[in-house]
Amino acid sequence: MARRPKPEISGFTDSFFEKDREAREYEPGDFILTKSSGILGKLIRTGQLIRFKGKHAKWTHAALIVSREGGLIEACGRGVVRSHISEYKKNDYHLIRLGEMADEKDRQKMVNFAEWCLRYEYGHLTIISISLCLIAGWKFLFGMDNRIICSALVARALERTRLIFDKNPSFIMPADLAKYFRI
DSSP states (O other), X not given: OOOOOOOOOOSOEEEEEOTTOOOOOOOTTOEEEEOOOSHHHXXXXXXXXXXXXXXXXXXXXXXXXXXXXXXEEEEETTEEEEEEGGGGTTSOEEEEEOGGGOOHHHHHHHHHHHHHGGGOEEOHHHHHHHHHHHHHOOOOOOOOTTEEOHHHHHHHXXXXXXXXXSSOGGGOOHHHHHXXXXX
């Protein structure tokens, strides 16, 4: 079977914000990559280290910007929730600005999708599936409907642009997004 080509991603910019620095301008549809510090973040980082050999693995969380004021929608342990980018002021993060990758209609579709996901729970089973694949080398992934992980929420929202991933977006990890967007 022929390998699918990696997606061509261009037209975006990214800015790195160190702890205590915060972006001031936001566009709905842009997203952040950051490091989570809890037990789940450590597990995600460990799993990503297996696959990415250290490169990109430090980014363990992704969140979608849904308003010009810095409103976010993100998947976390308590499910898909609304939050604000100011909650990440104490963390390092990358802000990925889609630029010409997304027009206003695309951005609105991304926000609509994220708002629709607010009824979803966190995809703990997806994390287990990805972990088993990383550890055992399996090519078999599994999950449940109405559950999503943070990076999958962002990846599936990005599908509302011209971007097509070379793998199932429901199983994309934060390190995958970092790799695709050359962070």
